[in-house]
Amino acid sequence: MEKQAMSAESFGGFAALVKLYGFKAALGMIGAAMLYIVLPPLNSDGTFNKGEFVARLACAGVFSCLLGGTAYQLLCAQLPAIGAMVNASAVDLIVGAPGWWVSRAVALWFQRRSDKDIAELVNDVKEH
Numbered sequence: 649m650e651k652q653a654m655s656a657e658s659f660g661g662f663a664a665l666v667k668l669y670g671f672k673a674a675l676g677m678i679g680a681a682m683l684y685i686v687l688p689p690l691n692s693d694g695t696f697n698k699g700e701f702v703a704r705l706a707c708a709g710v711f712s713c714l715l716g717g718t719a720y721q722l723l724c725a726q727l728p729a730i731g732a733m734v735n736a737s738a739v740d741l742i743v744g745a746p747g748w749w750v751s752r753a754v755a756l757w758f759q760r761r762s763d764k765d766i767a768e769l770v771n772d773v774k775e776h
Contacts, residue, residue, distance in 0.1 A: 669713050675737055676712020676744020677705045683745045704748040711747030716740035 689700040720739040724731030761769055 671737075672713045672716055672740050673709030673744075675740040676708040676710075676716065676747065679712070679741040679743075679745040680705055680708035680748065707751050708744035708747045711750070712740045712744035716743045719743045 684701065684704065689697045689704060691697045716739055717736070719742075720731070720734075720736045723734065723739060761772060764772070
C-alpha cells in the first residue's frame, strides 16, 4: 500500500487556517491562563483539576475565535478613538478569558430548566 503525500495546496490551506484561527485561539487561551493563575480550577479536595483546566482553555480559545473579531468591530464602531489605539489581538485576549463562565452559566441555566419544553424556556427568557 502506497502512502499518499499531502498536496502543497492542501497543506497551504491547512496552514492558513491554523495561522488565522490558531493565533486567535492561542490569544484567548493565554488570557484565560493568566486569569487561572489567580483563580485555578480546583477539585473539591483542593487539588488542581487538569481536565477542567484544559476544558476552560479550549472554551476560551473558541470564544476568542468566534467573538474576538466582532468585539473589536463593535469597539471600533462605538469608540473610534480607542479602537484606533487598540490592537485586535488585545481584544481577542480579553474576550477569551470570560468564555468559560459565560458558557458555564448558559449550561447551568439549561440544566435547571431541563424539565421544561421550548415554549416554557422562551417564556422564561422573556420574563427575565
